[in-house]
Amino acid sequence: MISVDEARARILAAMVPVGAETVALGVAAGRVLAAPVLARLTQPPADVSAMDGYALRAADGVAGARLRVIGAAPAGHPFDGAVGPGEAVRLFTGSFLPEGADTVLLQEDAAADGDAVVVNEACAAGRHIRPRGQDFVEGEVLIPAGRRLSPRDIGLAAAGNHPWLSVYRRPKVAILATGDEISLPGEAIGPGGIVSSNAHALAAFVAQAGGEAVLLPIAADSLAAMAAGADAAKGADLLVTTGGASVGDHDLVQAGLEARGLTLDFWKIAMRPGKPLMFGALGGMPVLGLPGNPVSAFVCALLFLGPAIARLSGLPGDPPAVTQAVLGAAFKPNDQREDYVRADLADGVVTPFAKQDSGMLKTLARATALIRRPAFDPARAAGDAVAVIRLD
Amino acid sequence: MISVDEARARILAAMVPVGAETVALGVAAGRVLAAPVLARLTQPPADVSAMDGYALRAADGVAGARLRVIGAAPAGHPFDGAVGPGEAVRLFTGSFLPEGADTVLLQEDAAADGDAVVVNEACAAGRHIRPRGQDFVEGEVLIPAGRRLSPRDIGLAAAGNHPWLSVYRRPKVAILATGDEISLPGEAIGPGGIVSSNAHALAAFVAQAGGEAVLLPIAADSLAAMAAGADAAKGADLLVTTGGASVGDHDLVQAGLEARGLTLDFWKIAMRPGKPLMFGALGGMPVLGLPGNPVSAFVCALLFLGPAIARLSGLPGDPPAVTQAVLGAAFKPNDQREDYVRADLADGVVTPFAKQDSGMLKTLARATALIRRPAFDPARAAGDAVAVIRLD
Numbered sequence: 075m076i077s078v079d080e081a082r083a084r085i086l087a088a089m090v091p092v093g094a095e096t097v098a099l100g101v102a103a104g105r106v107l108a109a110p111v112l113a114r115l116t117q118p119p120a121d122v123s124a125m126d127g128y129a130l131r132a133a134d135g136v137a138g139a140r141l142r143v144i145g146a147a148p149a150g151h152p153f154d155g156a157v158g159p160g161e162a163v164r165l166f167t168g169s170f171l172p173e174g175a176d177t178v179l180l181q182e183d184a185a186a187d188g189d190a191v192v193v194n195e196a197c198a199a200g201r202h203i204r205p206r207g208q209d210f211v212e213g214e215v216l217i218p219a220g221r222r223l224s225p226r227d228i229g230l231a232a233a234g235n236h237p238w239l240s241v242y243r244r245p246k247v248a249i250l251a252t253g254d255e256i257s258l259p260g261e262a263i264g265p266g267g268i269v270s271s272n273a274h275a276l277a278a279f280v281a282q283a284g285g286e287a288v289l290l291p292i293a294a295d296s297l298a299a300m301a302a303g304a305d306a307a308k309g310a311d312l313l314v315t316t317g318g319a320s321v322g323d324h325d326l327v328q329a330g331l332e333a334r335g336l337t338l339d340f341w342k343i344a345m346r347p348g349k350p351l352m353f354g355a356l357g358g359m360p361v362l363g364l365p366g367n368p369v370s371a372f373v374c375a376l377l378f379l380g381p382a383i384a385r386l387s388g389l390p391g392d393p394p395a396v397t398q399a400v401l402g403a404a405f406k407p408n409d410q411r412e413d414y415v416r417a418d419l420a421d422g423v424v425t426p427f428a429k430q431d432s433g434m435l436k437t438l439a440r441a442t443a444l445i446r447r448p449a450f451d452p453a454r455a456a457g458d459a460v461a462v463i464r465l466d
Numbered sequence: 467m468i469s470v471d472e473a474r475a476r477i478l479a480a481m482v483p484v485g486a487e488t489v490a491l492g493v494a495a496g497r498v499l500a501a502p503v504l505a506r507l508t509q510p511p512a513d514v515s516a517m518d519g520y521a522l523r524a525a526d527g528v529a530g531a532r533l534r535v536i537g538a539a540p541a542g543h544p545f546d547g548a549v550g551p552g553e554a555v556r557l558f559t560g561s562f563l564p565e566g567a568d569t570v571l572l573q574e575d576a577a578a579d580g581d582a583v584v585v586n587e588a589c590a591a592g593r594h595i596r597p598r599g600q601d602f603v604e605g606e607v608l609i610p611a612g613r614r615l616s617p618r619d620i621g622l623a624a625a626g627n628h629p630w631l632s633v634y635r636r637p638k639v640a641i642l643a644t645g646d647e648i649s650l651p652g653e654a655i656g657p658g659g660i661v662s663s664n665a666h667a668l669a670a671f672v673a674q675a676g677g678e679a680v681l682l683p684i685a686a687d688s689l690a691a692m693a694a695g696a697d698a699a700k701g702a703d704l705l706v707t708t709g710g711a712s713v714g715d716h717d718l719v720q721a722g723l724e725a726r727g728l729t730l731d732f733w734k735i736a737m738r739p740g741k742p743l744m745f746g747a748l749g750g751m752p753v754l755g756l757p758g759n760p761v762s763a764f765v766c767a768l769l770f771l772g773p774a775i776a777r778l779s780g781l782p783g784d785p786p787a788v789t790q791a792v793l794g795a796a797f798k799p800n801d802q803r804e805d806y807v808r809a810d811l812a813d814g815v816v817t818p819f820a821k822q823d824s825g826m827l828k829t830l831a832r833a834t835a836l837i838r839r840p841a842f843d844p845a846r847a848a849g850d851a852v853a854v855i856r857l858d
Contacts, residue, residue, distance in 0.1 A: 117660065119660060149658070150658050167759070208823065223670075224831070226830050230827050232662060232666040233660070233663035234661075236652070255541040255542030256542075260627060265544055266562050271622070272621060275624070278615075278620040279617040282496070289492070366560070433514075433600070433601060434600065436602050465616075
């Protein structure tokens with residue numbers, strides 16, 4: 075059995091970022107940038123007013139001065155002439171500062187009087203002016219490659235005049251649920267049967283992580299069905315199986331995929347839930363075999379599949395963020411397996427659920443955190459600090 | 467001027483959750499559940515084995531006992547007969563426990579020997595058995611209405627045998643960018659012009675918040691164009707405008723919408739950036755008028771638009787989560803406006819950016835937190851605890 079960290083390192087090492095594609099700005103949020111976005115223009119393109127008011131010469135900006143208003147420059151309509159001594163031009167936020175002016179008199183510090191304006195507050199040179207290029211200048215890197223684009227980044231790319239962006243395409247993740255006992259939701263359930271849940275949770279997980287999920291037909295417990303599943307996954311960037319990765323006689327995933335050329339890296343890790351995690355490759359396609367128990371499948375997805383999809387997407391593939399919380403109940407000593415305990419986190423106190431069976435999906439869905447316990451962690455008392463992964 | 471909290475309360479009070487729609491399970495993640503999901507079956511449907519091993523009578527589970535293996539029950543293929551004294555049935559994780567058996571001997575504690583199995587470790591009654599209904603029972607509420615569906619919830623709904631779910635439809639949010647000076651990215655830029663960025667950032671923000679963004683054509687600075695924008699927004703659950711909500715002569719949004727029947731609730735709040743926030747209604751459609759400065763528009767979106775979309779989606783509409791961090795640089799006393807300061811948060815220390823101009827989109831995109839300063843907050847020293855909203 076290898077450790078969680080080693081397993082993740084081996085999985086990540088096998089992930090090669092997918093290629094880039096061009097997408098419209100309007101659908102690029104959440105995608106990972108494949109090429110830096112450079113500013114195609116300078117912003118602001120000229121010295122502009124930061125406020126509504128009047129452009130004038132600072133020398134004229136003395137309290138009581140009466141200036142002749144020679145024009146107006148609404149945003150998008152620059153004033154053509156120049157501001158001379160004793161003159162002012164009406165401005166608005168974003169208006170280009172006319173030639174000759176070097177300060178802005180705030181509207182609330184001015185009194186309009188016919189064709190003139192009276193200065194009520196002195197104004198110093200440079201006030202309320204956003205200098206040309208204050209935000210960015212043409213050619214500079216606005217957004218570096220490898221960043222997942224936030225709505226703010228989308229705004230910045232727009233301001234930099236980019237209608238298209240180059241992003242990593244969404245990694246295609248094929249999901250193969252296996253087992254004679256499972257049916258699709260709403261379909262007939264055989265004797266001894268249950269409804270397939272892992273594949274659907276995993277598909278949602280893949281989409282949330284930025285991948286494109288391809289739900290393959292359920293594979294029955296036969297070598298031929300597993301091999302057919304492998305064939306159906308061709309073209310995917312990653313194949314994820316669920317179920318059948320344990321040690322029973324009827325765990326056929328490994329055998330079925332080996333018939334198609336699977337090379338195995340590891341198939342057992344020192345963690346709970348989720349010991350039977352399998353990793354290997356089929357041709358050039360990495361294969362991650364998740365356990366069949368729903369809780370095990372999800373915890374393994376969180377620890378391994380999420381980082382794998384991130385790495386495929388052009389990101390580093392960091393493990394889930396771990397924070398500290400105060401333990402709400404005592405723990406017995408842990409054994410040799412790193413443990414991920416379903417728990418409720420409220421006001422900084424994390425309380426493990428009494429029952430931790432890895433078949434209990436309802437408990438998993440209601441958990442707001444996983445407590446991470448290292449291998450051989452000693453007994454812990456309520457009030458101790460523990461490491462948690464937030465799920466909310 | 468009203469406070470941020472009062473503005474949000476008034477905005478939320480005007481938001482009526484949208485109706486429900488039926489969606490396939492496979493596209494329901496991230497949506498808000500409109501009706502509770504009840505279990506349509508009991509899980510597990512029978513007492514099942516939690517491990518690979520053998521079903522037997524606990525009375526026979528003594529070290530050294532040799533039991534006759536009378537059959538096997540792979541998952542999905544229950545054993546038809548009953549387990550009698552001195553007998554065992556081969557089982558796997560998820561196998562139904564055969565009649566007569568009341569414990570499971572682990573595979574690793576057993577030695578197969580032809581048609582027999584030898585017990586190497588004593589096993590007590592009830593061991594390694596998941597009792598019928600351990601996860602959930604038919605009819606119980608698996609997921610309450612009003613919850614945003616996580617991948618785990620999708621798995622749970624699948625396990626409860628739901629191929630379809632009833633969710634609130636995505637609120638339709640029409641976005642109207644205004645101003646003679648703005649052009650769409652990649653299109654011709656007029657004299658004194660800049661590229662539209664707010665509408666694109668807002669559209670991404672709306673989608674991320676679970677809404678459906680409708681980007682209306684840019685409205686020029688004329689009453690007629692604003693009124694046409696109002697007409698184009700018909701059928702939306704919320705109209706968001708950007709730009710033109712200030713006090714200048716050329717801020718025509720309010721006037722243009724009033725020509726179409728806008729009733730105004732408020733248009734000024736005591737915050738920085740973002741003072742000129744307008745809120746009202748046009749027929750039955752709420753209208754949120756965001757400032758034109760990109761930083762102001764985003765901060766107002768975060769504080770008001772996000773909660774509004776949440777409320778429309780069937781959620782409470784909580785304000786953005788606020789956490790504590792240690793201030794990395796001193797602050798002067800604050801004035802009467804609640805302040806949201808762009809900052810970098812690293813290792814619990816939050817350092818405000820030196821320049822806070824609300825026209826600086828690049829700074830905004832790079833911020834990892836906003837520091838929230840109350841009105842009249844006194845001077846603060848580096849090392850003080852401050853309230854932050856995380857942006858990463």
